[in-house]
Amino acid sequence: MEIFIAQLISGLALGSIYVLLVTGFNLMLLVAKIIQFAYPQIVVVSMYTCWWVLKLTGNKLIIILAGVSVSIILSLLSEPIFRKISSIEGVDINASFIASMGIAMIMMDIMSHSINYGFPVAFSPDWVGGNIFGYGLITVSKGQLFALLGGIIAVLIFFFLLYHTNQGRFFRAIAENRFAACLVGIPIIKTSIFSYLIVGILGGFSAILFSMLIGSASPWLGEFVALKMLAVSIVAGLGNLQGGLVCGLLLGIIEAMAIGYFSGSWSNVIAFAVMLIVVLMKPGGLFGIKI
Amino acid sequence: MKCKTLRFFSILILVIGIVFASAFHIFGQEVKVSEWNIPFLNTITGPIASIGEYMSWSANRAAEEINAAGGVRGVPIKIEIIDTGVDKDKAMEEMAKLVDSALVVMGPVPEACIMAAVPIAVKAGLFSMVSSTSYEYAVEYFPWTLSWYPITEEKLPPITAAWAKLHPDMKTVVQFVENWAAWPPMAEAHAVGLESAGVKMLSQVDVPTDAIMFEPLVLKALAQKPDGIMLTCNSEKAAKIIIELVKKGWTDKSKILVFSSADDTALYTTGGDSLEGISIYNYIDLNLDDPRWQAFREAYKKDHNGIEPASLSTNYYDSVYMIKEAIENTGVTGDPAKLAEERIKIRDYCRNVKGFKGIQLTWDMTDGVPTGKGTFLFEIENGEKVFKAMAK
Amino acid sequence: MSEVTYYFLGFAGIYVLMGWALYLPYRVGQLNFLIVACMAITAYFGGFAAREWGWPFIVILIIGILFGATIAFIFSLAIGDAPCFTVVIVGLTSVFIVKTVIENWRTLGGTIGFFHIPGPNNMLAIIYSLLFLVGLLVFRIDHSRWGRAASVVFIDRDVAVTLGVDIKKLGMFFQIISCSIAGMAGILDAFLVKSLSPEFFTFSMIGYLMCILFVGGYTTMWGVILSAFFLQGIPLMFPSNIASWRLVIYGALLVIIILLRPEGLITRKMLWSIKIKSPRYITN
Numbered sequence: 001m002e003i004f005i006a007q008l009i010s011g012l013a014l015g016s017i018y019v020l021l022v023t024g025f026n027l028m029l030l031v032a033k034i035i036q037f038a039y040p041q042i043v044v045v046s047m048y049t050c051w052w053v054l055k056l057t058g059n060k061l062i063i064i065l066a067g068v069s070v071s072i073i074l075s076l077l078s079e080p081i082f083r084k085i086s087s088i089e090g091v092d093i094n095a096s097f098i099a100s101m102g103i104a105m106i107m108m109d110i111m112s113h114s115i116n117y118g119f120p121v122a123f124s125p126d127w128v129g130g131n132i133f134g135y136g137l138i139t140v141s142k143g144q145l146f147a148l149l150g151g152i153i154a155v156l157i158f159f160f161l162l163y164h165t166n167q168g169r170f171f172r173a174i175a176e177n178r179f180a181a182c183l184v185g186i187p188i189i190k191t192s193i194f195s196y197l198i199v200g201i202l203g204g205f206s207a208i209l210f211s212m213l214i215g216s217a218s219p220w221l222g223e224f225v226a227l228k229m230l231a232v233s234i235v236a237g238l239g240n241l242q243g244g245l246v247c248g249l250l251l252g253i254i255e256a257m258a259i260g261y262f263s264g265s266w267s268n269v270i271a272f273a274v275m276l277i278v279v280l281m282k283p284g285g286l287f288g289i290k291i
Numbered sequence: 292m293k294c295k296t297l298r299f300f301s302i303l304i305l306v307i308g309i310v311f312a313s314a315f316h317i318f319g320q321e322v323k324v325s326e327w328n329i330p331f332l333n334t335i336t337g338p339i340a341s342i343g344e345y346m347s348w349s350a351n352r353a354a355e356e357i358n359a360a361g362g363v364r365g366v367p368i369k370i371e372i373i374d375t376g377v378d379k380d381k382a383m384e385e386m387a388k389l390v391d392s393a394l395v396v397m398g399p400v401p402e403a404c405i406m407a408a409v410p411i412a413v414k415a416g417l418f419s420m421v422s423s424t425s426y427e428y429a430v431e432y433f434p435w436t437l438s439w440y441p442i443t444e445e446k447l448p449p450i451t452a453a454w455a456k457l458h459p460d461m462k463t464v465v466q467f468v469e470n471w472a473a474w475p476p477m478a479e480a481h482a483v484g485l486e487s488a489g490v491k492m493l494s495q496v497d498v499p500t501d502a503i504m505f506e507p508l509v510l511k512a513l514a515q516k517p518d519g520i521m522l523t524c525n526s527e528k529a530a531k532i533i534i535e536l537v538k539k540g541w542t543d544k545s546k547i548l549v550f551s552s553a554d555d556t557a558l559y560t561t562g563g564d565s566l567e568g569i570s571i572y573n574y575i576d577l578n579l580d581d582p583r584w585q586a587f588r589e590a591y592k593k594d595h596n597g598i599e600p601a602s603l604s605t606n607y608y609d610s611v612y613m614i615k616e617a618i619e620n621t622g623v624t625g626d627p628a629k630l631a632e633e634r635i636k637i638r639d640y641c642r643n644v645k646g647f648k649g650i651q652l653t654w655d656m657t658d659g660v661p662t663g664k665g666t667f668l669f670e671i672e673n674g675e676k677v678f679k680a681m682a683k
Numbered sequence: 684m685s686e687v688t689y690y691f692l693g694f695a696g697i698y699v700l701m702g703w704a705l706y707l708p709y710r711v712g713q714l715n716f717l718i719v720a721c722m723a724i725t726a727y728f729g730g731f732a733a734r735e736w737g738w739p740f741i742v743i744l745i746i747g748i749l750f751g752a753t754i755a756f757i758f759s760l761a762i763g764d765a766p767c768f769t770v771v772i773v774g775l776t777s778v779f780i781v782k783t784v785i786e787n788w789r790t791l792g793g794t795i796g797f798f799h800i801p802g803p804n805n806m807l808a809i810i811y812s813l814l815f816l817v818g819l820l821v822f823r824i825d826h827s828r829w830g831r832a833a834s835v836v837f838i839d840r841d842v843a844v845t846l847g848v849d850i851k852k853l854g855m856f857f858q859i860i861s862c863s864i865a866g867m868a869g870i871l872d873a874f875l876v877k878s879l880s881p882e883f884f885t886f887s888m889i890g891y892l893m894c895i896l897f898v899g900g901y902t903t904m905w906g907v908i909l910s911a912f913f914l915q916g917i918p919l920m921f922p923s924n925i926a927s928w929r930l931v932i933y934g935a936l937l938v939i940i941i942l943l944r945p946e947g948l949i950t951r952k953m954l955w956s957i958k959i960k961s962p963r964y965i966t967n
Binding site: 097104234266 | 766767768787935
Binding site for chain 2: 786796799879
């Protein structure tokens with residue numbers, strides 16, 4: 001039981017990061033109508049920024065501001081590219097997937113070429129923090145607590161914004177029917193840019209929480225996470241925010257439990273096999289596609 | 292009597308003549324190149340670019356030293372770094388470019404590239420020094436390559452047994468194994484050594500290549516209540532597992548043994564202070580009292596933000612010197628007309644060189660396999676590696 | 684012919700085949716990455732059958748193609764008419780699962796890999812003969828009723844259904860042909876390289892195939908031919924220090940092409956202007 005609880009805490013912490021990533025990804029999908037495959041790479045670049053600022057100043061507030069700012073800037077910089085792609089006649093959503101794949105390749109290669117000789121970057125123990133609770137093997141680290149709480153708070157704020165503000169209403173209207181939203185006077189471009197800003201903020205916070213949870217970053221971290229983010233989003237149903245929330249947490253827990261309770265090197269395949277079976281049985285995702 | 296004396300002098304003159312003729316043959320032949328160009332198929336981009344960086348660094352350093360001392364047979368040596376990434380197609384095409392002109396090739400580095408590109412070199416009769424990989428890969432292409440390391444199942448058991456003997460109270464060990472290249476057979480060899488020292492191996496914990504979180508793995512290991520931990524996974528993952536072990540209350544860190552391939556810069560940059568007290572085995576002794584080594588070490592630290600040289604960092608440094616020796620001692624001229632013949636000369640010399648003075652050790656090669664190369668066991672104390680045992 | 688030309692042409696030929704394998708299902712809007720899993724399976728099968736059982740190349744090739752077709756048939760029963768990204772995730776997870784199975788299968792060399800695959804020496808003649816035949820097949824499919832039906836599905840699924848197109852059957856057909864071509868490419872790759880490692884079949888290969896399809900042009904079968912040769916040649920054309928940035932070059936090419944020439948380098952209009960009729964180009 002002790003191991004089970006410890007694995008559950010670990011899985012929940014990882015799951016909360018997936019939730020943050022999938023939420024940002026789905027928002028892009030719903031409002032901007034793009035598949036932002038490079039989103040995890042933006043998170044990793046923000047993590048690198050945090051590491052760099054941590055080395056330079058050590059001031060936590062500046063680190064947080066720097067991480068979030070870089071994520072917002074990168075997210076906003078990609079906006080004109082995706083807007084141009086969306087405006088091209090005869091081009092569907094797949095084009096944004098391909099372009100974002102290209103952007104992800106560029107970011108990954110630059111990191112592996114130019115930053116810290118390609119070595120992974122590690123955050124200081126002061127930033128990552130130790131255990132704040134311990135009972136036998138059941139421990140809760142500062143990173144886990146922040147990831148869990150931070151993830152929940154960020155998603156709650158996001159859902160509040162989505163369902164209780166005018167801006168959220170605009171988001172939902174555009175997601176439902178872009179042309180109808182335009183007809184009733186919703187500023188499409190402005191709202192779309194605002195969604196990039198929100199995703200940038202979410203990405204920045206994901207980077208900070210991720211750095212506290214795993215304590216390091218590497219150029220290929222984004223690729224590992226991107227696959228899982230895409231998989232969670234599809235298993236949940238593309239664009240389904242609530243589904244993404246449930247499936248993100250579930251993936252974290254399944255991963256932890258598979259490693260904990262299945263022997264052999266097959267354990268890492270279990271999460272993927274579960275996703276494959278779900279997708280084969282329900283091609284539209286567990287909670288249904290929302291785009 | 293006269294006849295015997297005459298015969299003695301005749302033989303003496305003949306022997307002297309042969310010796311002079313051989314010497315003339317070796318040393319009297321003119322070098323036909325203005326520069327010894329040694330291509331090095333390395334991985335400068337991709338997931339193991341950081342390893343490729345210091346391999347290039349050390350090969351270039353060897354070349355700089357050699358050139359400062361007058362070059363090879365009076366001609367400078369140049370290391371041509373060719374990036375293959377971890378891309379097999381690129382490695383094959385780059386190797387194919389070299390088969391008509393290169394005297395010898397260093398690399399490729401990643402195992403996937405070795406498997407793809409070395410057969411091309413073998414077919415063309417080009418000797419490739421794959422000095423970073425383990426015996427399992429090199430042996431497949433003998434005699435057109437050599438193994439930088441002794442046979443895995445002979446090399447590794449003594450060092451893990453030596454570690455077990457330092458900790459007689461350590462009765463059970465869990466091994467973390469990453470399923471990559473030759474690491475599973477290395478893990479088996481570790482287990483053989485530990486079992487020979489009376490240690491019981493508990494269920495292995497497999498480390499996924501794309502693992503992000505390590506707590507579930509550590510929990511799985513700790514649930515078996517082991518006395519010791521053996522880490523056979525990459526440097527970054529080994530560091531993160533150690534950090535998790537510490538978080539879970541592991542105190543006797545000398546009973547954590549990190550294998551040689553994880554003794555890499557990323558282990559130290561990621562692990563930081565958590566590494567204090569752990570055991571580690573590798574093939575270089577950082578504190579070796581030798582001016583050449585200490586100069587190498589200082590230069591490496593200067594160019595790498597104060598980080599100590601990694602376990603694999605000397606391999607291609609020594610390879611460059613081995614090629615230099617081969618050229619000098621076999622009278623290789625670089626003449627394109629004699630390319631095939633001179634490639635074989637270098638191959639035969641390197642595969643059976645005796646008393647080769649590497650930057651750390653002096654060893655022999657026998658049919659492409661090193662003998663007399665030691666493995667060192669250290670503990671990290673106050674951030675420094677402190678020698679604990681050696682196994683040959 | 685120099686060795687470098689031999690391997691350049693060999694790989695370019697195999698990537699043209701894989702490009703077509705990706706192109707065909709994309710005719711109905713599906714990005715079928717299952718082709719990489721099929722390629723890995725048949726490559727290992729081919730290598731093993733040649734080295735351990737001494738089977739002749741032609742038998743291996745035929746069985747490899749059938750393997751690809753069978754795998755695709757089984758999967759297509761579930762995803763024949765699935766949306767694009769469902770097919771994407773099935774492909775990605777399959778690649779990961781196949782790779783893990785190979786890594787754990789000691790008979791196939793496990794993580795170490797599989798060496799010394801015997802086989803025909805002049806693979807180039809075989810690759811290009813098959814390339815010609817597959818090219819004819821793809822051309823025929825493109826210009827058949829199936830091809831026209833696929834074009835309608837790509838533009839508007841509802842219209843296609845109204846016109847009586849069985850989307851699932853069509854998707855299954857394209858997935859089966861696509862995986863058969865990938866099965867063939869896997870066998871050819873194993874015999875060209877003569878070694879196999881689980882590291883040969885990775886996510887990077889998927890990225891590279893995407894570049895081939897979308898840089899060359901996804902609306903005609905000719906685009907992949909141009910881009911396979913062009914992209915394969917980039918590392919050879921540029922000096923080593925520039926070529927080492929090839930991922931940045933590939934990524935930038937993808938973004939630029941999507942922005943400036945979304946149909947890719949070879950477009951339907953371009954073919955029309957040089958009197959090559961594309962079944963997907965509407966003139967009025």
